[in-house]
Amino acid sequence: MVQLSHHDLLIRGGTVIDGTKAPRFAADVAISAGRIRAIGQLADHTADEIIDAGNRIVAPGFIDSHTHDDQAVLSRADMSFKISQGVTTVVAGNCGISAAPLKPDMDLPMPLDLLDTPPGRRFTTFAAYLDALRETPSAVNVAAMVGHSTLRAVTMDSLDREATPEEIGAMQALLEEALRAGAIGLSTGTFYPPAVKATTEEIIEVGRPLSAHRALYVTHMRDEGDKVMEALEETFRIGRELGVPVVVSHHKVQNTPNFGKSAATLALIGETMKHQCVSLDCYPYNAGSTMIRTDRGMLDGRVMIASSATHPECAGRDLDDIAREWDMAKDEAARRLQPGTAIYFLMDESDVQRILAFDETMIGSDGIPVGERPHPRLWGTFPRVLGHYCRDVGLFPLETAVWKMTGLTAGNFGLHQRGTLKVGHHADVVVFDSDTIRDAATYEAPSQRAEGITAVIVNGIVAWQGGAHSGARSGQVITRTPPTSATSTRRPA
Ligand code: ZN
Ligand code: CU
DSSP states (O other): OOOTTEEEEEEEEEEEOOSSSOOOEEEEEEEETTEEEEEEOOTTOEEEEEEEOTTOEEEEOEEESSOOOTTHHHHTTTOHHHHTTTEEEEEESOTTOOSOSOOTTOOOOTTGGGGOOOTTSOOSSHHHHHHHHHHSOOSSEEEEOEEHHHHHHHHOSOSSSOOOHHHHHHHHHHHHHHHHHTOOEEEEETTSGGGTTOOHHHHHHHTHHHHHHTOEEEEEOSOSSTTHHHHHHHHHHHHHHHTOOEEETTOOOOSGGGTTTHHHHHHHHHHHTTTSOEEEEEOSOSOEEEEOOOSTTTTSSOEEEEEESSOGGGTTSBHHHHHHHHTSOHHHHHHHHOSEEEEEOOOOHHHHHHHHHSTTEEEOOOOOOOSSSOOTHHHHHHHIIIIIIIIISOSSOHHHHHHHTTHHHHHHHTOTTOSSOOTTSBOOEEEEOTTTOBOOOOSSSOOOOOBSEEEEEETTEEEEETTEEOOOOOOOBOOOOOTTSGGGOOOOO
């Protein structure tokens, strides 16, 4: 008989917020062999290692619902920029861009180059990518999607048109391979040049394999500005035709004429949720970040260069200043800085707050782990929601904030036995101080780790404690659980 009161790890004296939105309660948490073994008053229990959580919150490890960490989990496997925030799981493969499948010698059109894929380390199948992650784990768990733009780039000789039936068949076969290997869904980025010409019908046809796997359709929509309502309708239609849950990525309304429109978009999303599975995520900033581009009104507001292959010295500078110095128009300067990434101040703070406060909105960073001057969301998203928006602004109670980054996300993405603190679940846990937690990353100094994170545990192993990385790489590959569990659907009965 095993000794049930001795554990690998005991988190003592904390206040548990379990990720279900239930009110907090005082309890100890015991962990052994990667799982949560007991939650309660465990004064007579012992452990090899004890974490004192007095005056601290003990919560499920945060799940970053929207990332571009596909390559970073291999090339920067300590994942300090996420672990230091309390993130224990990342959902990768967003916005139509994934690390696999690629051809070894192909050119990567923007924005596929955002993943910083080294030419010598490319995966021609999704199975090979997931195998590499299992062989050399990172510090965080990974659930990965296949990108539609990536499928187009490997399949089509020209991206400037709709796919032919043969090309659609080839993309379906690649998607099927990925889903069998363990991909949790398909993402699209019809906002971006490689997929602008893809019609709704092309996406539905390419997405056919999702239906049998009941995998997710996740999208950086065609339009988040003037035609955001039409883009939402297109997204919902694709979900209905395929009979799969949809996720609206980094929901926002951009460009000044659209400020305030989030009242209408959220009303439409809320109404649609009554009839089909819809979820959405948001990052807690009023500036976005993506490839340097000159169309779609992207240069209308303040633009800060985050990275540039041609002029790396311009990272961190405003495009206005660069254009003035070079004595040319903003768009001409932007073209000279390509390829690269930029930060665009295109949103209204009241829309950001309204979307964050919408009950069903998950928290996702959309962090881009390339360059010296990334958007601060890469290092700051989760503590910013907990500190700034929850505690200081008062957008929602702490239990709701935690749920938006744990239980809600695990349910929407079908991440089995993650996202809530329950006996038997995987032991992904974060211990933090709700009075002092705050993001330290700014636009000027973006690579600053957050304050107030006491300890981060991934699959039962301490990855972060006392402001330092332990060196642990205990992350796992998470594959989607077929939706027999009640949490993976929100259709009405
Ligand atoms: Zn995106
Ligand atoms: Cu993204």
